[in-house]
Amino acid sequence: MSPFGFASAGKIRFGRGTASEAVPALVAMGGPVLLVHGRSAKRAAWLKQGLEAEGLTVISVFCGGEPDLPMLKEGLAAAQGARSVVGLGGGAVIDLAKAIAALLPSSTDPLDHFEVVGKGLPLNADPLPFVAIPTTAGTGAEVTKNAVIGIPEHRRKVSLRDDRMLANFAIIDPALTDGCPRDVTLASGLDAITQVIEPFLSRLANPMSDALCREAIPRGLQAIRRLLEGEDSGARDEMALVSLFGGLALANAGLGAVHGLAGVVGGMTGAAHGAICGVLLPPVISANAAAMARGQGDTSRFFELDSWFAEAGFDGADGLAAWADEQGLATLGELGLQASDVPAAAAAARTSSSMKGNPVPLDEETLVAILAAASLAPPNRNAIA
Known part of the structure; x- marks a missing residue:
């Protein structure tokens, strides 16, 4: 160890x-x-x-x-x-x-x-x-x-x-957090979920961050569904715990391409950080899983992640994307990212400190594809092979 x-x-x-x-x-x-x-x-x-x-x-x-x-x-x-x-x-x-x-x-x-x-x-x-x-x-x-x-x-x-x-x-x-507006609940909740998924997949993960993330990911996926169905103090408690665990995990195990891209897109558009992370998460998971599989890396954590998606009623990362879209989550295009800015955003993201934790290096072409996919509504936001 x-x-x-x-x-x-x-x-x-x-x-x-x-x-x-x-x-x-x-x-x-x-x-x-x-x-x-x-x-x-x-x-x-x-x-x-x-x-x-x-x-x-x-x-x-x-x-x-x-x-x-x-x-x-x-x-x-x-x-x-x-x-x-x-x-x-x-x-x-x-x-x-x-x-x-x-x-x-x-x-x-x-x-x-x-x-x-x-x-x-x-x-x-x-x-x-x-x-x-x-x-x-x-x-x-x-x-x-x-x-x-x-x-x-x-x-x-x-x-x-x-x-x-x-x-x-x-x-x-x-x-x-009780009574938090629905759009803020959705965006911040997806941010919290992103911040337990990225440290779990991070190449800098450690046993303590893993323990936090394994506890928090299924809690977060199930709680966000409950909260978008109606005000629920128990689900609020769950999401607050997931957010706390995410902060602890990311501070010690790093993040990944979602946040590497989000910092650049946020600077270009001024859009809310949580909404950007929420729309980027599914295509980044798909791109990382595909890259790991091509490189014959250890994809076991992606299988764990898929099991938690299934427990919460989501058909993988694409299912989460479709559900978030139904709940009103905006695309990157709707958040203000211009198609002409996509190549520059991808290039700038490669220098982000968050990229250090991504489980596999992603080239600029893949980052462009992620941004392009996140600018579209599902099902066009599906897996990036």
């Missing part, structure tokens, strides 16, 4: 009602507290009021969409004087909060620390204490050591990454 390590947030609390632990944790960290929240300030009012009742000054920063470098710089300017940071929202909110917590103590240009388009330098100072509280079940960002930020001038989404960016405290209260 090869040596491996496993890193995670300093402390994790999971379960309904655990959000109540946020205020005392932040009081112990000290204020002023930077509160990064999503579109609705009302959804963050309980936390702001709780902190202020304890005598802490709260600085609020609004994250209205996928975070980019200008938004990050605005957040850093607004956050001056903060001594701790809390991100309350979806993956975009948590990534922005995480990046601000990481860069606020730094004296360097933020771009110096980004992968691919920057210098990829480690942080030159420890991040501020950081608490992550997700309100969607998708990215698992509350337990990852990177923040994905769009760089508009490069039309890319890239990571700011450092082991010290792991949250001091991650609080996953599934009650905060």
Whole structure:
């Protein structure tokens, strides 16, 4: 067995009602507290009021969409004087909060620390204490050591990454995801499923990430079906757990071509990350399985995956694609990817850090085929041979 390590947030609390632990944790960290929240300030009012009742000054920063470098710089300017940071929202909110917590103590240009388009330098100072509280079940960002930020001038989404960016405290209260809009539930749920499938298939997988993924994949496939049939608190709990397990797995076993492509497509279109991952997942699974079979590699994990699809009532990856399409998941074309951008997107994706975990190298021609397939509705999105 090869040596491996496993890193995670300093402390994790999971379960309904655990959000109540946020205020005392932040009081112990000290204020002023930077509160990064999503579109609705009302959804963050309980936390702001709780902190202020304890005598802490709260600085609020609004994250209205996928975070980019200008938004990050605005957040850093607004956050001056903060001594701790809390991100309350979806993956975009948590990534922005995480990046601000990481860069606020730094004296360097933020771009110096980004992968691919920057210098990829480690942080030159420890991040501020950081608490992550997700309100969607998708990215698992509350337990990852990177923040994905769009760089508009490069039309890319890239990571700011450092082991010290792991949250001091991650609080996953599934009650905060109750009533999440249907389109967000679909996109974030498919993102969560992608983020347990890719680490499971990753060539960097290890026994601990495997245990998490084998537990989470069937749970996620069954829970997303239940949630799209109607509000279900038990299924919300399941998806929140899958999202958490996905964050833990990807932080330690990497991802693959879905995320390698998604970062580029997201930078080009500005579309929601989860929706992009959801539409890319089936053709990437098919392309990887075909490439592994041609190379006579070990395809046993793909057979395991097929068994979990079947248990959840899906006819393989193509069945998941057809079901997601019926539920209203947009194609890449509908999300804004232009046919003329496909070759450039495929070429750029090959340099993505996520590609390092893909189970087999995929050439540019195959990546073009994946993007083209994901731009079409099923059944034209079927297996790529």
